[in-house]
Structures are given as structure tokens and as C-alpha cells.
Amino acid sequence: MSATTKQRIVEAGAAxxxxxxxxxxGMKQIAAEAPAPFGSIYHFFPGGKDELGAEVIRISGRAxxxxxxxxxxxxPDVAIATRNFFIGAANALRASEFEDACPIATVALExxxxxxxxxxxxxxxxxxxxxxxxxxxxxxxxxxxxxxELAVAMIAILEGAFVLSxxxxxxxxxxxxxxxxxxxxxxxxxxxxxxxxxxx
Amino acid sequence: MSATTKQRIVEAGAAxxxxxxxxxxGMKQIAAEAPAPFGSIYHFFPGGKDELGAEVIRISGRAxxxxxxxxxxxxPDVAIATRNFFIGAANALRASEFEDACPIATVALExxxxxxxxxxxxxxxxxxxxxxxxxxxxxxxxxxxxxxELAVAMIAILEGAFVLSxxxxxxxxxxxxxxxxxxxxxxxxxxxxxxxxxxx
DNA sequence: GTCTATAGAAGGATAGAC
DNA sequence: GTCTATCCTTCTATAGAC
Numbered sequence: 001m002s003a004t005t006k007q008r009i010v011e012a013g014a015a016x017x018x019x020x021x022x023x024x025x026g027m028k029q030i031a032a033e034a035p036a037p038f039g040s041i042y043h044f045f046p047g048g049k050d051e052l053g054a055e056v057i058r059i060s061g062r063a064x065x066x067x068x069x070x071x072x073x074x075x076p077d078v079a080i081a082t083r084n085f086f087i088g089a090a091n092a093l094r095a096s097e098f099e100d101a102c103p104i105a106t107v108a109l110e111x112x113x114x115x116x117x118x119x120x121x122x123x124x125x126x127x128x129x130x131x132x133x134x135x136x137x138x139x140x141x142x143x144x145x146x147x148x149e150l151a152v153a154m155i156a157i158l159e160g161a162f163v164l165s166x167x168x169x170x171x172x173x174x175x176x177x178x179x180x181x182x183x184x185x186x187x188x189x190x191x192x193x194x195x196x197x198x199x200x
Numbered sequence: 201m202s203a204t205t206k207q208r209i210v211e212a213g214a215a216x217x218x219x220x221x222x223x224x225x226g227m228k229q230i231a232a233e234a235p236a237p238f239g240s241i242y243h244f245f246p247g248g249k250d251e252l253g254a255e256v257i258r259i260s261g262r263a264x265x266x267x268x269x270x271x272x273x274x275x276p277d278v279a280i281a282t283r284n285f286f287i288g289a290a291n292a293l294r295a296s297e298f299e300d301a302c303p304i305a306t307v308a309l310e311x312x313x314x315x316x317x318x319x320x321x322x323x324x325x326x327x328x329x330x331x332x333x334x335x336x337x338x339x340x341x342x343x344x345x346x347x348x349e350l351a352v353a354m355i356a357i358l359e360g361a362f363v364l365s366x367x368x369x370x371x372x373x374x375x376x377x378x379x380x381x382x383x384x385x386x387x388x389x390x391x392x393x394x395x396x397x398x399x400x
Numbered sequence: 401g402t403c404t405a406t407a408g409a410a411g412g413a414t415a416g417a418c
Numbered sequence: 419g420t421c422t423a424t425c426c427t428t429c430t431a432t433a434g435a436c
Contacts, residue, residue, distance in 0.1 A: 005419080021310040023223035026411060037421045039414085044419095048413065099313050105363055109306040110221040112366035113299050122367045152364065152373050153357060153380040160360030163305055164352065166312035167322045173352050180353040184380055187387060205401085226429060237403045239432090244401095248431065 006044045008034040013056045019099050022053055022107045022118070053107065054121045060103035061125030068132045078140045079186040082154065086178025089158065090171040098169055101162035129155055142188060150188055157181050206244045208234040213256045219299050221306045222253055222318070253307065254321045260303035261325030268332045278340045279386040282354065286378020289358065290371040298369055301362035329355055342388060350388055357381050 003011070012033040016025040027049055031038040045051040071088065075081035092100045108122035130151045137147035161177035164170075203211070212233040216225040227249060231238040245251040271288065275281035292300045308322035330351045337347035361377035364370075 019313050021221060021223055023221055024310060024314065027413080028411080037419090039421060040419075042413070097313075106306075106309040108363055108367045109309060110224060113219050113297075114224065119367060119369075123369070126364055126367055149376045149380070152361075152376050156360030156364055156373065156377045157353065157357040158360060159363045160356030160358060161352075163308055163359045163363075164326055164356055167308045167319060167326055169319075169323070173356065176349045176352050177356045180349070180384055183387065184384055187383065227431085228429080237401090239403060240401075242431070249429095 005034070005036050005040055009036050009041055009044060009052070010056055010059055012036075013052055014060045014103060017053070017056055017107050018060070018101075018103050022110050027052075050115065050117055053111075053118050057104050057107060057118065057121040057125060061122075061128065064103050065125070065129050065132055068129070068136065072136050078136060079182045079189070081136075082185050083178045083182040086158065086161070086174050086181065089162070090165070090174040090178075093162075093165055093171040093174060098166045098171070101166055102159055105159055105162060126155065137185070137188075140189060146188060146191075150185060153184065154181050205234070205236050205240055209236050209241055209244060209252070210256055210259055212236075213252055214260045214303060217253070217256055217307050218260070218301075218303050222310050227252075250315065250317055253311075253318050257304050257307065257318065257321040257325060261322075261328065264303050265325070265329050265332055268329070268336065272336050278336060279382045279389070281336075282385050283378045283382040286358065286361070286374050286381065289362070290365070290374040290378075293362075293365055293371040293374060298366045298371070301366055302359055305359050305362060326355065337385070337388075340389060346388060346391075350385060353384065354381050 009030060013025070013030050016030060016033060027041055028038060030052075031041055041052065042048065045055070067085070067088070071085045072078065072081045075084055089101070104122050104125055107118065108126075111118040111122065113119075130148065133151035133154055134144070134148040137150050138144060142150065157177045157180065158174070161174040164173045209230060213225070213230050216230060216233060227241055228238060230252075231241055241252065242248065245255070267285070267288070271285045272278065272281045275284055289301070304322050304325055307318065308326075311318040311322065313319075330348065333351035333354055334344070334348040337350050338344060342350065357377045357380065358374070361374040364373045
């Protein structure tokens with residue numbers, strides 16, 4: 001069964017917003033890319049571009065967040081899993097000619113000071129990613145506060161490495177960020193005696 | 201002596217691009233904000249919006265890069281200086297209601313896949329920041345390669361923390377990033393025996 | 401160099417036939 | 419639910435008087 005018109009609109013919006021940003025993408029362009037009749041966008045999203053934008057942010061954010069369990073379930077050592085996450089991100093960047101980085105970062109920066117509805121949508125996505133990561137770190141024996149700090153740092157360095165890599169066209173920056181982050185995770189785990197670590 | 205018309209145009213463009221992004225800012229808005237007659241923009245920047253954008257990126261990048269010597273000259277311990285850099289950035293965010301973060305990151309993401317002229321301008325700015333930071337780390341005894349990796353990581357985690365802080369309206373994320381980065385710098389310095397460190 | 405007016409294209413959004 | 423036509427605004431850019 002093929003995708004519905006609404007799904008195609010959301011997917012086209014996601015691809016264009018990620019690549020060109022929110023302001024840089026027109027509704028007509030989304031309709032052409034979907035493809036879908038122009039009027040159908042307003043049929044499914046009566047709130048217009050903002051409503052579509054919020055939906056795209058939520059859907060893209062949920063999809064990307066699923067990479068966390070995918071990568072961390074596959075590797076018992078969290079420091080290695082952390083490094084693997086960045087290696088995967090770097091490879092995705094290369095395979096997409098530096099387009100496939102964070103699905104919402106460009107929009108997040110564009111709307112942070114200009115569109116409260118969309119800013120809140122991006123904030124909720126970031127919070128969900130931080131929570132998911134912090135949960136992983138907690139399972140490995142880190143206290144809640146420390147786990148959250150590491151999670152914030154990991155999302156931050158990943159996002160920033162995406163900025164550098166896309167601008168400078170060098171995916172190794174993401175891998176370098178991964179090495180530094182993995183070392184930080186390893187160091188945090190060593191802060192506590194081995195006996196106090198929970199086994200997963 | 202007051203600012204020239206051209207300077208006012210560049211400054212207005214810098215403020216608006218940082219806040220609203222490149223696509224989200226109109227030439228007329230820049231003229232109104234400067235303030236300057238609309239035609240004057242094209243008098244000083246015959247290449248239009250792209251030429252103005254490239255100039256804004258270069259000027260803003262140079263100005264922000266000057267914070268590196270400012271912060272690192274004031275504190276001999278590089279790990280502490282690193283932390284101080286992030287504390288200063290967090291305070292600037294708070295003082296500006298989360299507008300005054302990286303002057304070029306929003307534009308960098310917007311143009312990375314759509315405007316090669318501006319992408320190159322942002323890449324040159326990032327490269328200059330990385331070089332300046334790596335130089336500081338080298339002065340403290342780190343080998344060139346390691347120094348550059350740390351510099352990339354530091355710019356990355358700062359940029360990403362800006363994204364999170366602006367979206368989530370919480371400047372502490374920048375401070376958390378600073379603590380993690382300062383620890384990474386401290387750990388890197390300890391990798392080598394004390395005797396092999398160069399004194400500045 | 402300053403400023404106004406306007407061209408020509410593209411933007412978001414709506415109406416209404418089918 | 420699909421699709422076209424169109425409204426009105428805004429955009430970048432240019433022309434030309436002063």
C-alpha cells in the first residue's frame with residue numbers, strides 16, 4: 001500500500017525544511033515535491049504553514065529519536081555505542097552529500113526567536129531526545145543528574161558537529177565529536193566504583 | 201564620529217540574520233532597521249543580498265573570533281578558560297533573551313546545501329575559529345592533531361549547546377557543555393607527561 | 401550618494417468547481 | 419478529497435530623479 005497524500009506532504013515538507021530551512025521553503029514547492037494538489041495542503045493543514053511545520057517537526061523528531069534505542073541496544077558498552085552513533089551519523093552525511101544531518105536543527109534556529117509555536121515543537125523534540133539518552137546513561141549506573149548532563153552534552157556536540165560538517169563539507173568532524181564524547185562517557189562511568197554500577 | 205551608512209547596513213543585516221535567518225530577512229527590513237534608504241543597499245552591495253550576506257558573515261565571524269584571545273589571555277589555565285568561555289556565552293544568551301548566540305550558525309545551516317557562495321563564507325569563518333583555538337591548545341603542549349580535534353569539539357559543542365539553549369530557553373545547557381568540554385581539555389592535557397609540555 | 405517608485409517573480413492563503 | 423484559478427502581500431532587484 002502506498003503513502004497517503006497527507007503522508008507525502010509531510011515527507012516532502014520534512015525533506016525540504018531540512019535542506020532549505022523553514023523560511024526558504026514555499027508551500028507551492030512542497031505541493032510540487034509531494035506531489036499533491038496545492039489545495040490539499042490546506043485541506044489537511046487548515047492552520048497553514050505553521051501547522052504543517054509543527055507536524056513535520058514532531059514526526060521527524062520521533063523518527064530520528066528512534067535511532068537511540070536502535071544504536072544503544074546493539075552495543076552493550078555505552079561508550080562504544082556513543083561512538084557508533086556518531087559514526088553512523090557521519091556516514092549518513094556522506095551518503096547524502098551533507099544534506100541528511102539533524103532533521104530539525106535548521107528550523108529550530110530559524111524559529112527560536114520568531115515563532116513560539118514552532119519553537120515549542122522543537123523544544124519538545126530536543127527534550128525527548130535528551131530524556132531517552134539520559135535513561136540509557138542511568139541504566140549504566142550514572143546518577144540521574146550526571147546522566148542528564150551527559151545527554152545534553154551529547155546532543156549538543158552532535159548538533160554542532162553537524163553544523164561544522166555541513167558548512168565545511170567534512171564528515172570527519174562528526175567522528176571527532178564522537179571520539180571526544182565517547183571519552184567523556186567513559187570518564188563519567190569511571191567516576192563511580194564498579195560495584196555501584198547497575199547491570200543492564 | 202558616527203557609523204557610516206554602509207556600516208549601519210552591515211550591522212542591521214548581522215542582527216537580523218542572526219535573529220531571523222537569511223531567508224527570513226528581507227532587504228527592505230534591513231534598510232528600515234539600519235536605517236538607510238533602500239537603494240543604498242544596492243549602491244554598496246551591487247551583488248545584492250548574497251554579497252551583503254557574505255560580508256555580514258565575514259564581519260560577524262571576525263568579531264566573534266576575537267573573543268578567543270580575549271578569554272584565553274585572561275586566564276592561564278586553558279581548561280578554566282574553556283569553561284569561562286561557555287559561562288560568558290551563557291550570560292550573553294540570558295542578557296539578550298536568547299538571541300545573542302552564534303552570529304552565523306542559523307545562516308550556515310540555511311545555506312549549506314543551497315548557496316555555495318555563502319556556504320564557503322561560513323566555512324572560512326568556522327575554520328578561522330578552529331585554527332585560533334587549536335593554536336591555544338598547542339601552546340599548552342598538545343600535539344597539533346590532538347589540539348585541532350579538541351578545537352573542533354569545542355566549537356561543535358558550543359554551537360550545539362546554542363541550538364538547545366535557544367530552542368529550550370535554558371542557558372544552563374551552554375554551561376553544562378562548558379563543564380564537559382573543560383573536563384575533556386583537562387583530560388587531554390594529562391595524557392602527556394608534565395615534562396613534555398611547553399610553557400607559554 | 402540619497403531616495404522613491406515600480407517592475408516582475410514568488411510568497412501564503414482562499415474560493416469554488418468537480 | 420482533488421484540483422485550478424486567483425487574491426493580496428512580500429520579495430529581490432532596477433531605474434532614474436535629485
